[in-house]
Amino acid sequence: MINLIIFGPPGAGKGTQAQIIAKKYKLTHLSSGDILRQELKNGELGKKIKKYQDAGQLVPDSIIIAMMEKAATNKIKGRGFIFDGYPRNIRQAKSLDKFFKSHKISLGQVLNLRLSEVVAIRRIILRGKTSGRSDDNLKTIKSRYKVYRTQTAPLLEYYRAQKKITNIDGQLPIMEAFAKIETVIAKIAK
Ligand code: AP5
Numbered sequence: 001m002i003n004l005i006i007f008g009p010p011g012a013g014k015g016t017q018a019q020i021i022a023k024k025y026k027l028t029h030l031s032s033g034d035i036l037r038q039e040l041k042n043g044e045l046g047k048k049i050k051k052y053q054d055a056g057q058l059v060p061d062s063i064i065i066a067m068m069e070k071a072a073t074n075k076i077k078g079r080g081f082i083f084d085g086y087p088r089n090i091r092q093a094k095s096l097d098k099f100f101k102s103h104k105i106s107l108g109q110v111l112n113l114r115l116s117e118v119v120a121i122r123r124i125i126l127r128g129k130t131s132g133r134s135d136d137n138l139k140t141i142k143s144r145y146k147v148y149r150t151q152t153a154p155l156l157e158y159y160r161a162q163k164k165i166t167n168i169d170g171q172l173p174i175m176e177a178f179a180k181i182e183t184v185i186a187k188i189a190k
């Protein structure tokens, strides 16, 4: 089993790379953002999620942790996971560690996509023209970025302490960044 986390700020290419990785290595792609967006039409819960997403704030842990655990448990018999957009704070990371432990599996590596804020914002504004995502606008992206810096980026220290971080240049063309990722996976799959 190969278990990965794809990490990075909004617009880094997490979803893009996770899809390619999942296809090539037959992993289960679990995107917390996508899982939350699937719930948007779901009555009161949907309204609550939309409020947080539109403000660029993290949805409360009590909602997202349970959803991710359920989605992962459903696929525990697969070849492994690529977590995308999760974990996003220390509490989520600790909960994921617990999940791994309770199923006697382990984290292979955190793939940290790095890029400048200017490039990330440009990508999201461009995507906003066609994505239909109500959070792909300049105002919300600024707050998503701030949340990344204050709540999510500190996880790099957490995983560095576990020696699980590999930095990937997120500004490379998509398939070039993927080629770098393949060399990392080749090492941990040995
Ligand atoms: P989420 O959906 O996770 O959004 P995000 O982290 O802000 O990131 P994006 O999905 O915008 O970017 P990405 O890194 O996936 O890049 P992508 O591949 O799309 O979260 C949305 C919201 O949901 C959060 O704000 C929060 O409210 C809530 N939420 C989600 N997870 C949560 C959690 N764990 N806890 C609490 N709340 C949570 O690429 C971006 C664009 O760039 C695309 O157009 C793509 O085609 C293009 N692109 C990609 N790679 C390249 C490249 N190498 N070169 C050129 N263009 C590229």
Ligand code: MG
Binding pocket: 014, 015, 016, 031, 033, 085
């Ligand atoms: Mg994404």
